[in-house]
Amino acid sequence: MRLSQFHLNTVKEVPADAEIVSHQLMLRAGMLRKLAAGIYTWTPLGLRVLRKVEAIVREEMNRAGAIELLMPSIQPRELWEETGRWQKFGGQLLKIRDRKDQEYCYGPTHEEVITDFARNELKSYRQLPINFFQIQTKFRDEIRPRFGVMRAREFLMKDAYSFHLTPECLAREYQNMYDAYTRIFTRLGLRFRAVQADTGAIGGSASHEFSVLADSGEDAIAFSSASGYAANVEMAEALAPGARAAPAEALQRVATPTQKTCAEVAALLGVDLARTVKSIALVSESGFVLALLRGDHLLNEIKLAKLPGLAEFRLANEAEIVEHLGSEPGFIGPREPRKAITLVADRSVAAMADFVIGANAVGYHLRGVNWGRDLPEPDHVADIRNVQAGDAAADGSGALQIARGIEVGHVFQLGQKYAAAMGAQVLDAQGKAQTPFMGCYGIGVSRIVAAAIEQNHDAAGIRWPRAMAPWQVAICVINPKSVAAVDQAAAALYAELQGCGIEVVLDDRGLRSGAMFADIELIGIPQRVVISERGLATGQLEYRRRDAADSEMLNKEQLMTRIRADSP
Template sequence: MRASRFFISTLKEAPSDAEIVSHQLMMRAGMIKRLGSGIYTYMPMGLKIIRKVEAIVREEMNQSGAVELLMPLIQPAELWQETGRWDKMGAELLRIKDRHGREFAFQPTAEEVITDVVRSEIKSYRQLPLNFYHIQTKFRDERRPRFGLMRGREFTMKDAYSFDRDLAGMQASYQIMYDAYVRIFNRFGLKFRAVAADNGAIGGTGSHEFHVIASTGEDALVYCPTSDYAANMEAAEALALNATRPAAAQALSKPATPGATKCEQVAEQLGLPLSQTVKTLALTVENEQDGKVTKQYFMLLLRGDHELNEVKVGKVAGLSAHRFSTEQEILEVYGCVPGYLGPINTKLPVTVVADRTVANMADFVCGANEEGYHYTGANWGRDCAEPQIVADLRNVVEGDASPDGKGVLAIERGIEVGHVFQLGTAYSAAMKATFLDENGKPAPLQMGCYGIGVTRILGAAIEQNFDDKGIIWPTAIAPFELVLCPMGMDRSDAVREAAEQLYAQATAAGIDVILDDRGQRPGQMFADWELIGVPHRVVIGDRGLKEGNLEYQGRRDTEASVVPVAEILAFIQGKMAQ
């Protein structure tokens, strides 16, 4: 490709609405152009990268045995109503009506559609296993689109769906996809980590997220450096910090703590460590039966220096539909205002749910259910009943023991770019997608689903690979692998001939090369390609040619290397292979 025949449009400054590095650099490099909130036009430079990402994904999916099809962007509401997700998805599901008043959705994902396809096509166990995938536009009506392609409303995604006859088959298909994802992200040239995750709105029984490691990542990734344990923060298991509960050593006391509604304030007033305090969170669960609504009240207890993990709370028996109690409910149940709640002498009965660490605490500090007072020296069994439920409620912290017993936990930041799910029969049962087994009896299909955010890869790759000059693309997904920068090509026959010859050689060797024949000044030319992030650059100038040399510089190199003209192609190929 010649630069004069390609569209290159760079900016010195990023638009004011570009919030994070990847958004700023993609806008400045002319890779995307904003059309509306969370909606972008992919300009030629950006589209080239997307096509390279898609090509790697497609090759590995095909190699894994998946079969490509293409499902529509617009999906009928009836399919989503079969699974209950028409209501469950909420406002993120963009809904429209056609001229006949029929309801449709812009697909954010395609579980319902692919299940509908398969239930009409698969009749016998002999047709299984099967894995379909497509690369298609998705739309999710984000409440607050931001960060460019990282959290836009319209995006491109590869999603795949496996169908098997039994659980073992589904798990085998899942492993095939997991392994394919590892190969895909390795080929991208990105540092990544696969972590155990919560299934969320997709449903199912087990899943892993694939994260590109970046200090700017939204997600906290928990892992053990001395073992294979890894999970996202939502799914990471927090063990009790005390293996057993110590014996009580203090008498119960009720000191005044005026204005101390937070554990930090209580600890400061009493001169005690924050880790000795216990904080209370009041929850309400509403149940409806025969048109009558009843309420259940739950008290969650965490150590004062720990953070609540709401995903874990939702998995506690009876708390899947919880909400935080209102101030009026707190007054009715506990007899005091928020900030002074505790498990000793509540006004009305509540179900006490203690975090594992709290359940093994002794002589702890808690609210006295009286404004301006807390208890010290509180102990289970002696001063209050044992908690009815003990559960993992908190976020892990760095240095916690690894759940596998093989070390301690560390935390790093990541950007989610892929997710694989073991769905089981969550969708096939709801949509009556069955097959006839060996005995001629109908059985539900066992499903898995597997997604990669194709356009999100661009933002994540940049967040991991940039400097003060611009983007640093891994070679495999760079818009161009090599740029040739001739100095004064329009004024020097020697430079022009050498540039054309190397351009032809590189093209013949299968290198994705661009020749900058725009006639720009060296400073502007170099600034453009450093901003765009082409990983390999060769400068061709009269002075070097007189000595039989060219200058090579990798995007991460601090200095250029002088290479003989006769050796330059082999030199470049060697660098690209590293």
């Protein structure tokens, strides 16, 4: 492609409403233009990248034996009523009335449509197992669309749905998709982790999220380098600590006139933060609750909400705190509340001895506190904290590390939920009607583009993994049209690289070199060759990889060898 015949439109200013770097860079590189909130046009440059992702996803899905079809974007309400999701899906479901006043939605996902397809098409066990996939435009009416295509309303998704006669067969296909996803993200050149997302009702590891690692990621991922173990911090189990030690200190009331946080109290008293306990006051359907966590731990609300009577809770306000504990926040604790409360202790807290708590009196804490002796045993002992770096991994493989990630894929064992709700049945080998088991497997195709940028960028712009780059090589021509030899050399190299099947773009727009180089770096082309009159005179070409600090002067043969070696 010659850039003079393409449409490249880079922007210098960082757009005001772009909060994250991928959104900023996609707008600055001119990959994306906003049409409305959460709705974007993919420019020719952006689309080149999107199609690369799409092609790799398609190839690997085909290789894994999944079969592509194409379902409509507009789906009738009746199907969603069958699964109860017309109501339950919530505000993200974009509902539509046609001219005949029939109700539809713009599909945010296709479980209903594929299950309807399956109940009409799949009649016999001989047709199973089967895995259908599509790469198709979806719409979710996000209440706060932002971050560009990271959380757009209209987006491109690969979704796949498999059907099986037995859970074992589903588990095999689940593993097959897990492996396919691993190949996809590996081929895309992304650093990623398959994160255990739930150890839910269906058993085993029924759900994994595939996350692209990036400091800006919304999800915190706990993983063990020693094993494949990885889980969202919200989901990762904090292993039970060892047994509780016997009390060694006497209970002591200490003045902490201005020290309200565990860190301040620990500093004042000269004790380890891990010897302090913070009390988080909550109000739930079962009344006033104190959740107790080690001073260096964070509450995990998802884990807490799984305890009886705590499905719904909120932070207590100051009046409620004073009413139940007799103290202002900052000095509260589980000992001698003014009114009956529920005590929920994290497992680490339940195993502590000689610890520090608030005294329920302004300006005071208690130290040398021990369960049983100074306090009643807690009402609930449970894992209610987030794991943190250095904790032991739940699989026993060693210390956890924490990274941030962006979810770009999800594999899920749905079981019989949709098939049962919609009455999909197949005859087994004995001629008996059976409800099939389903898996579903999604990849956010457009989201991957943004995630890749979050992971791969620098001050100059995007640094595409080569599998996603719009072109592998940019030829930058200094002063085209003014020196014939330069133009000829550029055209010859362009033709030669194309002849080798290498995707090359020729920047013949006639910009001055600074602006040209800035554009090529911004849009992230992995390799750059500069052709100038001065270079030609020496028989050398200036070559630079996007991730190299400096350029090198190479002769033609060296150049071709380098480019061939570095292109996919």
